[in-house]
Amino acid sequence: MSREAEVRHHADQEVGNSFPRLLEKAREAEHALRAAQAAQVPDDELRAAGLAFDRALTDALRAAEAARRAAFGIKAYDDRIRRRKGVATPHGAMWDAEVSRLRTLREEHRLTGIARVPRPMPAAG
Numbered sequence: 001m002s003r004e005a006e007v008r009h010h011a012d013q014e015v016g017n018s019f020p021r022l023l024e025k026a027r028e029a030e031h032a033l034r035a036a037q038a039a040q041v042p043d044d045e046l047r048a049a050g051l052a053f054d055r056a057l058t059d060a061l062r063a064a065e066a067a068r069r070a071a072f073g074i075k076a077y078d079d080r081i082r083r084r085k086g087v088a089t090p091h092g093a094m095w096d097a098e099v100s101r102l103r104t105l106r107e108e109h110r111l112t113g114i115a116r117v118p119r120p121m122p123a124a125g
Helices: 003-017 019-039 043-072 080-088 090-112
Strands: none
Touching: 003 043, 019 043, 043 080, 043 090, 080 090
C-alpha cells in the first residue's frame, strides 16, 4: 500500500461523509424544480431550477463515488483485483448500486429535465 493510496483514501472518506447532506440538498433542488414545473414558471426560471438540480445531483454523485472508493479499502487504490473484491462485499455493493442509481438519475435529468431556452438572435446589420 502506497502513501498516496492512504492519502487518497482519507480524502475520499472526508468527501464521502458529506454524502447524506449533499443528497438532501439534491432532494430539495428536485422539490424546487417540481414546484416550478407545477407553477408553470417561465422557461428561463425553469432552466435555472433544472441546472441547480443538475449541480446538486453531480455533487451527491461525486460524494457517493468517493464513499464507494473508500468502502473498497486502501489497497483497492493500487490494485484492480482488490477493487473488484470490494464491489463483492455488501457495503461495496450498496455504494456501487447507489452510484449507478445517481448516474442514471442525472443522465435522465440531463436528457429530459433541463428546459431548453432559445438563444437570442443577433441583430442583423
